[in-house]
Amino acid sequence: MDKIRVGIVGAGWIAQAHHRILESLNEAEVVAVCDLDRTRAEALAGGAPMRVYTDWRELLGREELDAVFVCTPPLAHREPAVASLDRGLPVYLEKPIARTGDDASAILASAERSGTVCAIGFQWHAIDLLDDLRELLQGQQIGLMVGTSIGPTMSRPWFIDRRAGGGNLLERGSHHIDLARTVGGDVVSVQAAASRVRLARQGEDAGDIDDALTILLQLASGALATIVVAWTKPGQPGSYSLDVVASESTLRLDLDPDFTLHGSSSGRQVTRTAGVHPHERSISRFLGAVRENDPSAVVCTPSDAAASLAVAVAAERALETGQAVTVTS
Helix, strand or coil, rough: CCCEEEECCCCCHHHHHHHHHHHCCEEEEEEEEECHHHHHHHHHHHHCCCCECHHHHHHHCCCCCCEEEEECCHHHHHHHHHHHHHCCCEEEEEECCCCHHHHHHHHHHHHHHCCEEEEEHHHHHHHHHHHHHHHHCCCCEEEEEEEEEECCCCCCCCCCCHHHHHHHHHHHHHHHHHHHHHHCCCCCEEEEEECCCCCHHHHHHCCCCEEEEEEEECCCCCCEEEEEECCCCCCCCCCCEEEECCEEEEEECCCCCCCCEEEEEEHHHHHHHECCCCCHHHHHHHHHHHCCHHHHCCCCCCCHHHHHHHHHHHHHHHHHHHHCCCCCC
């Protein structure tokens, strides 16, 4: 295989970020892009010699592709992902895996049935420092994790629609849910609460999502994880991190934009920096898996992402009921 021929479905801001990385890696060539808004698709193409579509079915039917990047809103993940996988086309699917558990199950079933490479774009899952963190925590028991995601974000019409995108809980909080599971293991129950204060949303058409919320995870190991999410106005400083307190360690993983690990473990001071940006590492691992036809070589598999979605769905239920909710697959 020479350069991997890629088609992109969805031409929003995350597709633009994926496109920039694909170009920088020089391992792939984007040959086609699709978006319901043709102008947006043409903007992503940027005058390059790639075909532009407004229907992903037409793209799949006409193009000779080696992989597909699905960058649609979560509620629209299922159809293009399943259609691509059923054709034997490797898929890089933007996180979360889907908006609902049923859609996630359909995508997972298609990936398993076809045996095709499928990666879910939880970028923090690809931080190389997680290997260092696991090594430092080996033989210890994690007691507490605190994930913080505070700051502005790119606004999209579907983002402020709870039904379409899940709001801050699913679109932003799922990053930390996935990270907590990656570091601490399975989650068995969830509690959640939301602030009634608007921090970023303005006007009458500001949607129905929560600007700030807290999620409490009870892990199977007995550890607790707290996730704090706040969407703030543009220009306000952001704070993105994961603190891990274990029997002999107190460590902080600073996330966007620094990606550093520091603190103390077993009496030793720790200061380490990521060797590569996780977004680039996630896509690079996907391209390598496509070349080797190895579904296990991706950073985040559909089954892993489906498990993280199950936690997020339980958190949504906990917000609605005010009660602790058991996580079910």
